[in-house]
Amino acid sequence: MDWGHENRLARIFRPDTRHTVMLAADHGYFLGPISKLQVPRDTLEPLIPYADALMITRGVARTSVDPATAPALVLRVSGGASILKDDIANEGITVSIKEAVRLNASAVALSLFIGSDYEHQSILNLSHLVDEAQEYGIPVLAVTAVGRELEKRDARYLALACRIAAEHGASFVKTYYCEEFEKVVESCPVPLVIAGGPKLETARDALDLAYDAIKCGAQGVDMGRNVWQAEAPVAMIRALRAIVHEGATADQAEEILRAGRVAGALAGVH
Numbered sequence: 001m002d003w004g005h006e007n008r009l010a011r012i013f014r015p016d017t018r019h020t021v022m023l024a025a026d027h028g029y030f031l032g033p034i035s036k037l038q039v040p041r042d043t044l045e046p047l048i049p050y051a052d053a054l055m056i057t058r059g060v061a062r063t064s065v066d067p068a069t070a071p072a073l074v075l076r077v078s079g080g081a082s083i084l085k086d087d088i089a090n091e092g093i094t095v096s097i098k099e100a101v102r103l104n105a106s107a108v109a110l111s112l113f114i115g116s117d118y119e120h121q122s123i124l125n126l127s128h129l130v131d132e133a134q135e136y137g138i139p140v141l142a143v144t145a146v147g148r149e150l151e152k153r154d155a156r157y158l159a160l161a162c163r164i165a166a167e168h169g170a171s172f173v174k175t176y177y178c179e180e181f182e183k184v185v186e187s188c189p190v191p192l193v194i195a196g197g198p199k200l201e202t203a204r205d206a207l208d209l210a211y212d213a214i215k216c217g218a219q220g221v222d223m224g225r226n227v228w229q230a231e232a233p234v235a236m237i238r239a240l241r242a243i244v245h246e247g248a249t250a251d252q253a254e255e256i257l258r259a260g261r262v263a264g265a266l267a268g269v270h
């Protein structure tokens with residue numbers, strides 16, 4: 001592996017734990033101003049100190065994140081559809097590698113829509129992005145997107161999608177946790193991080209999800225809604241860090257969350 005590529009990955013995956021807590025806040029690129037992310041700076045600022053990497057678009061990076069204190073940037077570089085259209089899988093590459101270099105991105109990210117009507121275009125997007133990004137030692141994160149078909153999130157489908165992503169050169173893959181997740185991990189030769197998906201019923205559900213995923217071999221989380229739509233976002237990301245980096249159980253993480261909520265309430269913040 002090239003030195004630059006390795007160095008960038010080491011900014012995302014902490015060298016001492018080889019794991020990462022990424023904060024995903026790129027949702028606006030096709031969903032617009034969704035709940036709790038209407039003003040990205042307000043949402044992100046308190047969470048940034050606890051994120052190893054931030055997954056955002058160039059627009060949010062430039063307008064809403066201080067470059068002096070930003071963690072590693074995982075730059076969203078695919079798009080071209082919005083939630084108003086029938087098929088959000090109709091994506092292309094929207095950002096040049098020159099722009100990624102200018103923004104000092106530690107990785108570039110695109111969605112991969114396996115099984116969709118745009119599967120072919122999506123796989124070629126990934127391959128071309130890998131070709132270009134490799135020239136500059138920039139890792140590529142492939143996101144196994146399911147669009148509106150959330151029921152697709154089973155081990156058979158996700159193992160297929162993750163493997164295809166790795167075969168086409170993704171340096172790491174973002175996917176969903178599912179039953180028999182260890183099968184997804186075992187058949188994917190590059191690191192996996194998990195998304196949280198739509199907000200779960202309770203914070204404990206999200207902690208359980210993270211704990212189970214790490215136990216099965218995920219190398220981190222790249223969660224968005226289950227962090228910044230949580231009742232106490234800072235306490236939530238701190239609890240996730242304990243699971244990912246310190247080997248905490250879901251019970252221990254829930255205790256950190258509870259203590260954080262109490263401290264936040266006393267200080268008048270979350």
Ligand code: R5P
Pocket residue numbers: 024025026027055143195196197198222223224225226
């Ligand atoms: C899709 O909107 C984005 O790629 C998100 O980064 C991804 O879905 C992860 O965020 P969440 O944990 O909210 O699912």
